[in-house]
Amino acid sequence: MASAGNSTSDARFLTHHALRIKGFAKSETLAEMTALDHAEVEKHLADLAAAEWAMFREARSLWQLTPTGKAEHPKVLAADVASVDLNSLKPHYHAFLELNTAFKTLCGDWQLRDGVPNDHSDAAYDKKVIARLVDLHGDAAPVVTSMGAVLGRLTPYVPRLSTTCQAVVAGQTNMFTGVMCGSFHDVWMELHEDLILSQGIDRAAEGSF
16 A cells, blocks of 8 residues: 555555556656556556556557556546545645646746747746746645645655756756656646546546646
8 A cells, every 4th residue: 555645545556547647658657656666566567467457568668558447447546536535625726727827838938939949049038937937836836735635646746846846957958848758847747637537527628738
């Protein structure tokens, strides 16, 4: 069992759930997402594969859920949140959505400038945008911490966002909006998807992207 905050999640569920969020992932990425030992995650993946809930793509060393694994996910997710007061999550989620709107603007300002791709040749401009990322992270950290107090498996997002923000400040600019590299954007999108799945929200109906 893995536990944090006010709820406890089955460790194998954590691996299954993380793979549902990512779609495709290496076992190392799933270990980072779940805060579980890599060897334990690999055992869970082997168990999921034996049950025909997951499969391994050797060409890219990526795991993914099978149609059966995807179909079973809502059932195990329902069991995971059965003892959680999801209403307690709502005010924090609404705060997250406000930050999400600001984050989307921030990403746009990082990727584009005056309507054209930002070539990152203006260090002063980039520094200002990075400073705004630091401010946003400062606002987001207590919100995510509060959500983790309600639903314990959200807790790992706190250090993950902090680490990626620090990496951007240190000069690893791909860690801002890079894709499939564990960037701040990657972690933020994973958190958003986790919140939507956990609360049974229809993303399209909510208009939340």
